[in-house]
Amino acid sequence: MFGISAPALLAQLLVGLINGSFYALLSLGLAVIFGLLNVINFAHGALFMMGAFVAYFLLNLAGVGYWGALVLAPIVVGAFGVLLERTMLRRIANLDHLYGLLLTFGLALIIQGVFQNYFGSSGLPYAIPAELQGARNLGFMFLPNYRAWVVVFSIAVCFATWFAIEKTQLGALLRAATENPALVRAFGVNVPRMITLTYGFGVGLAGLAGVLAAPINQVRPLMGADLIIVVFAVVVIGGMGSILGSILTGFALGVVEGLTKYFYPEASNTVVFVIMALVLMIKPAGLFGRTA
Amino acid sequence: MKISVSMLALTAALGLAGAARADDKNVKLGVLTDMAGLYADAGGKGSVVAAQMAVEDSGLAAKGWKIDIVSADHQNKPDVGVNISRQWADQDKVDGIFDVLTSSVALAVGGVAKDKNLVYMNSGAAASDLTNSACSPNLVHWTYDTYMLANGTGKAVTKAGGDSWFFVTADYAFGQALERDTTAVVVANGGKVLGDARHPLSSSDFSSYLLQAQASKAKVIGLANAGADTTNSIKQASEFGVTAGGQKLAALLLFASDVHALGLKVAQGLQFTVSFYWDANDGTRAFAKRFSDRMANKQMPTMVQAGVYASVNHYLKTLAAMGGNPHDGAKVVARMKEIPTEDTLFGKGSIEPNGRVVHPAYLYQVKTPAESKGDWDIAKLVATIPADEAFTPLAQSTCAMLKK
Numbered sequence: 128m129f130g131i132s133a134p135a136l137l138a139q140l141l142v143g144l145i146n147g148s149f150y151a152l153l154s155l156g157l158a159v160i161f162g163l164l165n166v167i168n169f170a171h172g173a174l175f176m177m178g179a180f181v182a183y184f185l186l187n188l189a190g191v192g193y194w195g196a197l198v199l200a201p202i203v204v205g206a207f208g209v210l211l212e213r214t215m216l217r218r219i220a221n222l223d224h225l226y227g228l229l230l231t232f233g234l235a236l237i238i239q240g241v242f243q244n245y246f247g248s249s250g251l252p253y254a255i256p257a258e259l260q261g262a263r264n265l266g267f268m269f270l271p272n273y274r275a276w277v278v279v280f281s282i283a284v285c286f287a288t289w290f291a292i293e294k295t296q297l298g299a300l301l302r303a304a305t306e307n308p309a310l311v312r313a314f315g316v317n318v319p320r321m322i323t324l325t326y327g328f329g330v331g332l333a334g335l336a337g338v339l340a341a342p343i344n345q346v347r348p349l350m351g352a353d354l355i356i357v358v359f360a361v362v363v364i365g366g367m368g369s370i371l372g373s374i375l376t377g378f379a380l381g382v383v384e385g386l387t388k389y390f391y392p393e394a395s396n397t398v399v400f401v402i403m404a405l406v407l408m409i410k411p412a413g414l415f416g417r418t419a
Numbered sequence: 420m421k422i423s424v425s426m427l428a429l430t431a432a433l434g435l436a437g438a439a440r441a442d443d444k445n446v447k448l449g450v451l452t453d454m455a456g457l458y459a460d461a462g463g464k465g466s467v468v469a470a471q472m473a474v475e476d477s478g479l480a481a482k483g484w485k486i487d488i489v490s491a492d493h494q495n496k497p498d499v500g501v502n503i504s505r506q507w508a509d510q511d512k513v514d515g516i517f518d519v520l521t522s523s524v525a526l527a528v529g530g531v532a533k534d535k536n537l538v539y540m541n542s543g544a545a546a547s548d549l550t551n552s553a554c555s556p557n558l559v560h561w562t563y564d565t566y567m568l569a570n571g572t573g574k575a576v577t578k579a580g581g582d583s584w585f586f587v588t589a590d591y592a593f594g595q596a597l598e599r600d601t602t603a604v605v606v607a608n609g610g611k612v613l614g615d616a617r618h619p620l621s622s623s624d625f626s627s628y629l630l631q632a633q634a635s636k637a638k639v640i641g642l643a644n645a646g647a648d649t650t651n652s653i654k655q656a657s658e659f660g661v662t663a664g665g666q667k668l669a670a671l672l673l674f675a676s677d678v679h680a681l682g683l684k685v686a687q688g689l690q691f692t693v694s695f696y697w698d699a700n701d702g703t704r705a706f707a708k709r710f711s712d713r714m715a716n717k718q719m720p721t722m723v724q725a726g727v728y729a730s731v732n733h734y735l736k737t738l739a740a741m742g743g744n745p746h747d748g749a750k751v752v753a754r755m756k757e758i759p760t761e762d763t764l765f766g767k768g769s770i771e772p773n774g775r776v777v778h779p780a781y782l783y784q785v786k787t788p789a790e791s792k793g794d795w796d797i798a799k800l801v802a803t804i805p806a807d808e809a810f811t812p813l814a815q816s817t818c819a820m821l822k823k
Contacts, residue, residue: 135634142626240455247716248459249647252682255658262660268630271658343658344623345650345680349456353623388618388627393590395627396619 134267139389140382145274147381148281149336153354154361154373155285156332159292162368163305163325166216167224169232171358172351173239174330178204178337179346180242183251193256196338204334205327212326217319235352242348250347277339284335285374292370301325357384360403366416376414442743444484448474448731449513451503451528452543454492457621457647458520460676460716462543465724466490466518468713472706473731479739486735489513495620497527504528508535514746515540515734518727522546522593532557536748540734542726545645545672546596547811550775554818556749558774559733559756561765562726563694565593566811567780568671569600571692571804574608575782576639576669582610584669585637587628587652589644590617597643597671613637618644625652629659638667645672650681657685674721678785678797686785686797694780694809695722695764696798702763719795725764730776732762768806773818780809 153175160168181203182196191199211234219226259273292298301321304311308318337351344350361380365372380399388395406414450470452462467490474486489511493500500519507513508531516532519525520543532539533555541549542561545568549560577584584605588594594617602612613635616628629652632640640661642652649670656668670677673691697707697719706728710720720728737755738744745751752774760768760776768778783798791797813821 135630138630138634139627142624142630145626146624243455243459244715247676247680247718248455248457248463249461249650249676249680251680252654252685254682254684262658262663269633269660269664271660273658274626343655345647345654347647347680349647350623353621385627389631392617392619392628396622 135389136386138268139385141268141270143382143385144378145278145381146385147378148278149340149354149377150358150361150381151285151374151377152281152332152336152339153358154365154377155288155370156329156336157358157362158365158368158370158373159288159332160326160329161362162370163301164216164220164322165224165305166227166231166326168329169228169355170211170235170238171231171330171333172353172355173235174204174208174333174351175337175340175354176242176348176351177207177238178334179253179341179344179350180246180251180337181334182338182341183253183346186253193338193342196341197335200338201331201334204337205331208330209323209327211330212323216326217323220322235355239348239352246348248347248349250345250350253341253346255342273342277343280339281336284332285377288332289370289374357399360399362413364399364403364406364413366413369413369415372413372415443746444479444482444743446484446486446515446735446738446744447511447513448486448488448734449504449507449511449516450488450490450518450727451493451500451507451516451524452490452518452520453495454490456495458495458543458645460680460718461646461674461721461723462518462520462727465710465714465718465720466543466727468710469720469724469728470517470731472709472713473728473735477732477735477739479735482739484739493519493521493524493528495521495524497523500524501527501531504531504537505535508537512746514538514744515748515751517541517730518543518723520544520723522548522596523591525549526553526592529553529555529558532748538734538748538751540730542730543723544593546592547600548592548596550771550773551811551817554773554816554820556820557752559730559752559770559776560774561730561776562722563692563780564775564810565597565600567694567804567809568597568692569604570809571780571782572669572671572690573601573604573641575690575802576641576667577605577608577610581639581667581669582608583637584610584612584639584641585632585635586612586615586641586643587625587632588615588617589620589648591620593645594620594643598641601641601643601671618648620648622648623651625655626659628652629656629661633659633661633664633666638665639669640666641669641671643671646674646677649673650677653681653689654685674723675719675795675797676721679718679795683786683788683791683797687787689785690782690801691785691798692780692782692804693722694778695720695725696781696783696800697725698796698798699781699800706764729760729762729765733758733760771810771813771816773813773816773821775810775816777806777810779806780804 181200185191262269262271365376515538525544547564547566782802
């Protein structure tokens with residue numbers, strides 16, 4: 128606390144916000160999937176990793192660069208998600224949440240295992256796109272242009288998703304379908320297809336986050352496994368299924384974690400879980416959750 | 420007098436029993452490593468492959484020996500490592516434990532090996548404590564240690580003008596040992612250490628620590644971490660303009676697999692210290708080719724994996740010289756220390772009384788993309804550190820066994 132300069136503090140705040148972008152994007156996907164499908168998607172980290180790998184393969188096999196990957200990778204990962212939903216998740220839709228959790232957890236282990244077998248654990252290199260290379264001096268820190276882009280882009284995607292689900296006709300229909308599928312079906316809406324596409328969309332967000340992370344981290348099989356536990360804590364703190372909650376909590380916890388890394392790095396891996404425990408004791412439904 | 424006679428008889432009987440068991444030709448090796456975590460490419464499956472190759476190359480199967488290899492994943496957790504080694508000793512009757520990278524696990528397993536009188540040949544962990552404060556009659560430490568790394572990369576960087584350091588350190592036994600040993604070398608060579616930032620093992624974001632390192636204005640940022648922690652630190656350091664800002668990165672432990680993963684564009688110019696590089700000579704190249712053919716990801720062997728090969732090789736050579744497996748860890752290790760080490764990967768060497776295997780070490784520099792002629796053509800030799808300078812001099816070792 129003492130001898131800490133304001134510039135250093137500002138820098139840590141900004142760094143926290145950058146990490147928060149990933150938490151927000153990932154927890155947003157989880158929240159969408161849980162809110163609309165009631166599936167606790169443990170495969171989210173593995174799909175995030177797949178997004179990064181798809182970006183790598185697009186570049187190295189098809190010559191498609193970062194910007195193309197930003198569009199294509201989420202679609203590929205989303206399509207894979209649709210396949211998962213159609214072939215497996217659908218079969219357990221009416222069972223207890225635990226089954227979905229176990230199924231997706233198993234899927235995550237299999238996907239990670241396969242990637243690990245063929246690509247090893249140290250991963251593959253992926254460069255920052257030429258347009259976003261370099262850093263600018265903000266006076267208190269060097270801000271890499273790419274990180275600035277990540278924050279701005281994530282906020283835009285999060286806001287667009289929130290808007291689509293909470294404020295549009297389509298979103299209203301989606302929310303209605305989860306409340307009462309039979310009634311919505313009576314209006315002539317193809318509810319199963321809507322659910323499949325929603326899962327594909329949530330998973331596509333994970334793929335998108337994976338592409339964003341590829342130039343920062345190594346593209347490696349465990350990149351998602353390291354993140355997913357924290358992201359689940361974010362979702363729990365924000366309130367399961369709350370779209371806005373997951374976004375705000377994602378950014379906020381990134382900042383809290385960043386500050387912890389500075390003041391007391393030993394706790395940086397646990398601080399999120401301490402907050403989770405506290406929130407669960409005081410507000411069991413999460414900060415933004417509605418009590419069932 | 421009577422007592423001493425019966426004692427004599429007992430000793431003779433025991434000696435006979437020992438002799439009767441000495442032609443036992445069953446051996447069971449356990450490879451304990453990180454199978455799926457951040458160090459899995461340095462050791463992992465490759466360590467098991469290396470052990471299998473050493474067993475095949477020994478030719479002992481044709482002479483009536485039965486050699487089995489078991490392997491397990493310690494997940495970089497000391498408690499998991501200890502439980503597996505106990506189970507190996509008690510139920511599976513494993514004779515020797517190999518690899519055991521991750522220093523925290525290595526130190527914990529050392530206790531089990533001593534309690535259960537196993538052979539413990541560590542070729543994966545770095546903490547120099549293994550042959551100092553934690554030395555034991557059951558341990559042989561192959562390949563490298565933090566003293567060697569500090570005296571390789573640390574010394575070279577300091578002597579090249581990098582006289583002020585800031586450490587980014589993995590906060591566990593290994594990182595602390597590496598920071599400690601490097602600090603000693605930096606200070607001895609007229610440099611000073613300005614501070615450190617310690618991160619938990621297996622982190623993915625290093626920007627907080629790198630910002631602190633940048634703010635310290637130190638000339639050198641010493642990365643006292645390993646595996647994916649190091650590759651992510653290096654990648655993010657280049658993103659934050661650390662080198663562009665005039666600071667120099669010193670990756671104190673860098674495996675060939677890390678350099679390959681980073682790509683030469685990011686890693687070029689970095690110096691690293693190893694005791695084995697796959698492209699050093701015809702012998703290492705031949706080994707590397709056979710090794711790579713057996714790996715699903717076609718990787719070249721790291722020094723940890725080469726160390727597993729060499730240590731299994733020496734272990735089996737010793738057993739063959741003893742004419743059988745006495746299933747007595749301390750006894751085998753004592754005999755091992757009498758035989759000079761020699762193999763195609765590390766050349767000639769010897770095992771010191773404290774268990775440290777001494778052989779030359781090499782300072783390599785990562786090639787530029789233009790210099791590289793192939794996917795794994797990643798480094799060029801800068802300097803050779805002779806065996807007697809690469810490791811802690813015996814006179815300085817704090818190993819308790821040396822004082823008897």
